[in-house]
Amino acid sequence: MWLKGLHPGLPGWSCLLRALTGIPCPTCFLTRATSAALTGNLGESARWHAFGPLLAAGLLWWSLQAIRRRELLPLRLGSRALGWIAAALLGYWALRLGLSFTGFNAFPHLAAP
Numbered sequence: 001m002w003l004k005g006l007h008p009g010l011p012g013w014s015c016l017l018r019a020l021t022g023i024p025c026p027t028c029f030l031t032r033a034t035s036a037a038l039t040g041n042l043g044e045s046a047r048w049h050a051f052g053p054l055l056a057a058g059l060l061w062w063s064l065q066a067i068r069r070r071e072l073l074p075l076r077l078g079s080r081a082l083g084w085i086a087a088a089l090l091g092y093w094a095l096r097l098g099l100s101f102t103g104f105n106a107f108p109h110l111a112a113p
Contacts, residue, residue, distance in 0.1 A: 024107055026093035030055065047108060050092060 017025040033052020037045035038059070045052040065074040077085075096106035 023097070024093075026089040029107070034059070051089065 015025050015028050017023060018028055027049075029048040030051060033045045033048035033050075034055045035045075036042075036048060037053045037056035042053050045056070062074070066072060068074070099106040
């Protein structure tokens with residue numbers, strides 16, 4: 001079974017921010033990056049989004065915990081953890097946007113319409 005992230009032509013939700021402004025959001029390309037990491041292509045995953053391999057590892061760990069504990073939600077992320085995750089995503093996004101404005105192609109997979 002293939003994930004939508006590796007096949008962007010499949011139906012699904014598109015990024016609203018990118019559709020309206022042309023600017024990728026903090027999580028743009030994260031699905032594709034996670035898909036690539038889960039299929040073992042870590043280099044391509046990191047090119048899509050730096051958090052792809054981390055999210056894939058987190059999903060695998062979370063799945064193992066769910067199986068081991070026999071619970072769908074084996075752990076709860078607190079507001080502090082979610083805040084740090086959001087701050088890291090926003091920081092990475094700001095870095096990529098800043099690099100894009102200096103001429104560096106920080107979104108190499110962004111196809112021009």
